[in-house]
Amino acid sequence: MSVADRLPIRRALLSVSDKSGLIELGRALAEKGAQLLSTGGSAKALREAGLTVTDVSEHTGFPEILDGRVKTLVPQIHGGILGRRDLPAHVAQMQEHDIAPIDLVCVNLYPFAATVASGAGPEDCIENIDIGGPALIRAAAKNHAHVAILTEPAQYAALIDMLNAGGTTLEARRNWAGAAYAHTAAYDAMIAAWFARQEGEIFPPTMTLTGTRRELLRYGENPHQKAAFYVNGEKRAGIATATQVQGKALSYNNLNDTDAAFEAVAEFEEPTVVIVKHANPCGVATAQSLSDAWDAALKCDPVSAFGGIVALNRKLDAATAEKISAIFTEVIVAPDAEDAAKEILAKKKNLRLLLTGSVPAPDAEGLAFRSVAGGFLAQNRDAGRVTRADLRVVTTRAPTEAEMADLLFAFHVAKHVKSNAVIYAKNGATVGIGAGQMSRVDSARIAARKSEDAAQQAGESAPLTQGSVAASDAFFPFADGLESVVAAGAIAVIQPGGSIRDQEVIDAADRAGIAMVFTGMRHFRH
Structure with a gap:
């Protein structure tokens, strides 16, 4: 691309909350002869670095008012950004109203997320909702044919390289415009979510999901599928916060x-x-x-x-x-x-x-999502946790202390196994896992068979499930599921209960002489 195909920057508006790289950018612009317009802290930082800066209020002839809420929301600024240089009527109107073109807008927004995270009250949070910034960003992005828009310090180096090459390219301005709209969309979504939380709304009428792309992946579940990894800013320990060593x-x-x-x-x-x-x-x-x-x-x-x-x-x-x-x-x-x-x-x-630095709290609140045709499903993360106090013995025989510990262990495991799930456990370890079957009986039998295979590989004569406890993620709808785990050698069972045939299942457990407890909570995982 020749220099003639590039647009020089003669006037730049710099107004940022995150001042990383601001001085280097301002210096590069000044060296190319660009006039620097700025406000508040950005103008101060640039001046302290020895750069000549024109205050926006001086440029517009209109002072900042309403405690700084109105600084750039004036025709001299937005006209300079939105005016099309290729339309004679626009150029004439700009000249008539003494509106100077602005070729670069560099804005990042008030730190709303950081303010919320600091525990600030509603008034401080609201004062950190940027109004002029998003307006400037959207205006510059709309007119990207003539104006460059930067919204984060990571973009500055590319802009500086382009200055040295003669100006910005249309391709770069278009890419920056897309990033700018994504930036303001995420900002607005964050604010909307905060307002919803203030009203106790877990599922507001309109929900917007945002994320920052961490990386493009080689492919998805299968090689013919494309995929990427996005992070949403949640600080809970996990793969999104992990360091790959x-x-x-x-x-x-x-x-x-x-x-x-x-x-x-x-x-x-x-x-x-x-x-x-x-x-x-x-x-x-x-x-x-x-x-x-x-x-x-x-x-x-x-x-x-x-x-x-x-x-x-x-x-x-x-x-x-x-x-x-x-x-x-x-x-x-x-x-x-x-x-x-x-x-x-x-x-x-x-x-x-x-x-990861730490282990995530298993009972932490949050939302989980799943896409469906034409939309998505949202629900609370399964933060439910069954404790010893929640268990209700429903059989003649009560579990021993050792069995009770294994029952709770097995039920915690069942929470993370695809439904229908049946888990056999003994001495704090799983000895058979049946997952994702259409029938709970099949899950019980598959887990038992895998236990037999594991015993054979370990050189043991009896299946590992002999003398174990069994957990089911949801109730047994019929006694046949219970009878399957008994046949596998289980001597105690934990399940949510709640079936219309609970008594039938309890009677089967009593006939077999095993203990059974109800949790009152199920853990479907589809």
Whole structure:
């Protein structure tokens, strides 16, 4: 592209809250002969750097009023931005009203999000709602054929390079315009969400979802699908806040599975390991150490663990890292890792290690979304947690203390297994997991069969489910599901209850001599 195809910048309006890079930008513009217009703190910063600045009020002949609420909302500014240089009528009107063209607008907005995050009251939050800024941004973006619009410091370097090459290109101005509208859309959505929260509205009549693209992914669930990873600013620990210490780039499926694994491991307070395959746990265990928890979790389903995702709720130690690295593992996610553990894993160049700094609170509020044709579904995140006090013994035999602990453990696992879910557990570890079946009976039988396979691989004669407890994520609609877990060797069961045939199921449990408790809460995960 020749210099003739570029538009020089003769006059620039700079008014930013985030002053990162402002001086360098202002200096580059001044060196090319551009007049700098500015307001408030931006003008002060530029002057202190030795640059000549014209106050907007001096340029317009109209003072800032209403405590600064009105500074740039005047024809001399918006006319200078919106006027089309290719239309003689516009040019004539601008000259008639002494409106000088503005070729660059550099604006970022009042820090509304930071003000809200600081715990400020409603009055301070409202005062940090920018009005003039979005108007300037949208005006410049609309007239991008003639005006460049910058909304973040990361864009300044490219603009400076273009100044040195003779001016801005149409392609760059068009790209910046698109980014500008995305910027103001996200800003408005954030403010709308804040107003909704002030009114106690979880699901307002209009909901706008915004996110910042973290990266383009190689592909989606399948190679023929395109995909990207976006973050929404939520500070809760997880894959969006994690630091990748090593390994190749994460895929769409890696990210989805790692999120599922980390959310599951966060349910437990004692040292816990969760192994996930295709978004379902295939082994979960709690023990005195991560190393012991790994052994127990792996024993549940060593075949599925191959190529899986491993989540830990403690700092990864060297002994556990050595064991995990002995099999092919896609991702390890943990709050932290010892240096010795990092050295061990560094030998596995393709293994991804993610460190999050902390474990997410399992009962934290938030929204979860799922797309459907023509729209999306929104619901509260499943922050429900069953405690010992919530359990109601419904059978003649009550669970022992050890069984009660395993029942709660199994039900916490069931919360993170696709429905229909049936979990067998013993001594703080899963020994059989049945997930995602159309029939609860099938889930129970599949979990039992996988338990038999795991026992055989471990060199044990009896299925791992012998003497276990069983958890169901939702009620048993008929006694056949209960009878299936009894046949697998379970001696105690935990389920939500609530079926019209609850008594039929309770009677079956009593006939089998097993204990059963109701939670009153289900955990469908579709």
